[in-house]
Amino acid sequence: MKAPPFQYHRPQTREELSALLSSLENAKILAGGQSLMPMMNLRVLAPEHLIDINRISDLAGIRETADGIEIGAMTRQADVLSSDIVKARIPLLIRALEHVGHIQTRARGTIGGSCCHLDPSAEQPAMCAALDAELIVTGPEGRRIVPISEWFEGLLQSALGEQEFLEAIRIKPWAKGHGYGFAEYARRHGDFAVAGGAAMIKAGNDGRITRAALLSFGVEASPRRLSDAEVALIGQPIDKLDIEPVVTEARALDAMEDVHVTAGYRRHLAGVLIRRALHEACTTLERQP
Amino acid sequence: MTDQSVTFTLNGQQREAAADPRMHLGDFLRHSLGLTGTHIGCEHGVCGACTVIVDGSPVRSCLMLAVQIDGGTVETVESLGKPGDLSPLQKAFSANHGLQCGFCTPGMLMTLEAFLRTTPAPTEEDVRVAISGNICRCTGYQGIVQAALDTASAKANRT
Incomplete structure (x- = not known):
């Protein structure tokens, strides 16, 4: 089908964008359009105003700052994938983007667009959760930094206010040599994931885990860190991991049921996929000599 | 809603036309400009039939608004060959039976055209991943993949 009628706005600067967001009712921001345009074509959404931010050039780009790596909200997924900084410092994000x-x-699709849309099976906001990202948001009262743990407010619902826009995503990279792993199940490559998992680990000279991040996505309405399992992994030798607490926590999630799979099967997948992700993290971890 | 003027480069030529903001690029090319080579399939970004090259990248023309290409560059299947004078990729599709009904073909061609520019020596796996967003219900993809590989190796042999 065709998109319903709307008023089209094309701000050139952040200031123009803020002014539009403050003055318009029932407006939607158009980023890469890879989720919003299908939803409009299918008439799931019919905003009165569409604010196209593709011409605000300083919303795109990747740069290293003292506080971490900042990825502009309008950075295309293809550009994140080919970024040397991201390849070297945030390899987990690259692993995940290959599945997007x-x-x-x-x-066309942007990392910021995905993080605002918040499809439960979206890889990018999920990796932001695994990486403890911060979201830099601008609104009428100025700029605020939202930790990713406060960003998810439910299915397709972020903490972004109606008059706010996402400027950038800031990620503090883990130290070089950390282990990272990613696994997802989709009917075909590139399709929406039915479920997925991601793992990051760091180990000391004695080969014991000193830091761990474990995450399941596509299982509940929002990505879920497996925080009990993360604690349980600390101090464990990577050659003899007890993965039982990890799989148990993933399999206890409040899984969604839909036309594709039952909640029970999704819980099963959550356990399998976090195990695979953790196994991959153990193999990518650079061992101390 | 009122139409907006769109000025852009289409297949190497400067064009200006008016578009209703809600009209997607695929419909604009077909209905407003008469270039019916681009096929519209699903209109929600799943089938890949409507793929065209915008500013050098393959994109789904059903997920872009016509007004968004103002100032940009668009390449459609009409920029490849003509009947009797096909492009190397089109010839390879023909030689390898890379099409039957032809509905997915313009999208396949434009995806692979853009892909081969950035990846001149792909593996079979690379080609399969590149066309993973283009659905074909006739060929089983075998001939399409072979056509892309043949085009790449023929070009490598020429240079």
Whole structure:
């Protein structure tokens, strides 16, 4: 189908964007359009105003700051994938992005758009949760920093206010040599994931885990850190991991049921996929000599 | 809603036309500009039939608004070959039976055209991943993949 009628706005600067967001009712921001345009074509959404932010050039780009790596909200997924900084410092994000859509959708789709849309199976907000990202948001009262743990407010619902826009995502990279792993199940490569998991670990000279991040996504309405299992992994030798607490916590999630799979099968997948992700993290971890 | 003027480069030529903001790029190319080579399939970004090249990247023309390409560059299947004078990729599709009904073909061609520019020596796996966002219900993909590989190796042999 075709999108319903709307008023089209194309701000050139952040100031123009803020002014539009403050003055318009029932407005939607158009970023890469790879979720919003299908939803409009399918008439799931019918905003009165569409604010196209593709011409605000300083919302895109990747840079290293003292506080971490800042990825502009309008940075295309293809550009994140080919970024040398991201490849070297945040390899987990690269692993995940290889599963996001196809070359045509990654050429347009943006990391900020995905983090505002918050599809439960979306890889990018999920990796932000695994990486303890911060979201830099601008609104009428100025700029605020939202920790990712406060960003998810439910299905397709972020903490972004109606008059706010997402500027950038800030990620503090883990130390070089950390282990990272990613696994997801989808019917076909590039399709929406039915469920997925991600793991990051760090180990000391004695080969025991000193830091761990474990995450399941596509299982509940929002990505879920497996925080009990993260604690349980600390101090464990990576050659003899007891993964029981990890799988148990993943399998106890409040899984969604839909036309594709039952809640029980999704819980099963959550356990399998976090195990695979953790196994991969153990193999990518650079061992101390 | 009122139409807006769109000025852009289409297949190497400067064009200006008016578009209702809600009209997507695929419909704009077909209905407003008469370039019916681009096919519209699902209109929600799943099938890949409507793929065109915008500013050098393959994109789904059903998920972009016509007004968004103002100032940009668009390449459609009409920029490849003509009947009797096909492009190397089109010839390879023909030689390898890379199409039957032809509905997915313009999207396949434009995806692979953009892909081969950035990846001149792909593996079979690379090609399969590149066209993973394009659905074909006739060929089983075998001939399409072979056509892309043949085009790449023929070009490598020429240079």
